[in-house]
Amino acid sequence: AQRVTQPEKLLSVFKGAPVELKCNYSYSGSPELFWYVQYSRQRLQLLLRHISRESIKGFTADLNKGETSFHLKKPFAQEEDSAMYYCALLVQAGTALIFGKGTTLSVSS
Amino acid sequence: EPEVTQTPSHQVTQMGQEVILRCVPISNHLYFYWYRQILGQKVEFLVSFYNNEISEKSEIFDDQFSVERPDGSNFTLKIRSTKLEDSAMYFCASALAKNIQYFGAGTRLSVL
Numbered sequence: 001a002q003r004v005t006q007p008e009k010l011l012s013v014f015k016g017a018p019v020e021l022k023c024n025y026s027y028s029g030s031p032e033l034f035w036y037v038q039y040s041r042q043r044l045q046l047l048l049r050h051i052s053r054e055s056i057k058g059f060t061a062d063l064n065k066g067e068t069s070f071h072l073k074k075p076f077a078q079e080e081d082s083a084m085y086y087c088a089l090l091v092q093a094g095t096a097l098i099f100g101k102g103t104t105l106s107v108s109s
Numbered sequence: 110e111p112e113v114t115q116t117p118s119h120q121v122t123q124m125g126q127e128v129i130l131r132c133v134p135i136s137n138h139l140y141f142y143w144y145r146q147i148l149g150q151k152v153e154f155l156v157s158f159y160n161n162e163i164s165e166k167s168e169i170f171d172d173q174f175s176v177e178r179p180d181g182s183n184f185t186l187k188i189r190s191t192k193l194e195d196s197a198m199y200f201c202a203s204a205l206a207k208n209i210q211y212f213g214a215g216t217r218l219s220v221l
Contacts (some may be wrong), residue, residue: 098154
């Protein structure tokens with residue numbers, strides 16, 4: 001069965017430190033991977049999708065099919081990055097997103 | 110920027126009562142979804158809807174659940190007879206193309 005694993009429930013870093021939020025997936029085909037972010041009391045927002053290969057708010061994520069990973073990285077964390085981050089897998093266009101449990105990122109000064 | 114709108118933001122109901130959660134998807138979107146998140150757990154898929162019919166549903170989406178798009182703008186989730194374990198955050202999402210889903214802010218359902 002398809003699954004997304006985010007091993008860290010909470011990641012606490014200081015402002016300016018590098019951040020890596022881990023995401024591993026299990027699926028034998030060619031998936032599409034996403035990162036969604038949920039700021040306090042706000043909706044889930046799309047942050048990144050692997051197909052776009054873009055950097056949003058300084059975050060990047062590279063799909064590593066060999067390691068079945070899609071880790072989210074930012075070289076210098078900001079306090080406004082504090083939020084809940086969800087990795088999600090789309091097996092086939094038009095079908096359900098499969099979410100990981102989420103990682104809370106806390107950035108303090 | 111257009112958004113998916115969900116009402117109410119919080120619904121409190123007694124066990125056994127029917128509830129209807131409402132969603133207004135982004136206006137030109139074609140694909141509609143409901144997800145739920147029980148407190149402390151992951152976001153789980155319930156159902157997807159396209160071309161006025163259910164296109165996919167999970168095992169959670171049993172006979173107690175139904176969805177409707179009654180008037181071309183609203184997309185509703187009905188729970189016929191709520192149970193304590195239905196207490197969760199319910200998210201509506203919509204998509205224009207098949208890949209990028211845009212989420213509403215959610216409705217918190219509390220079943221007492």
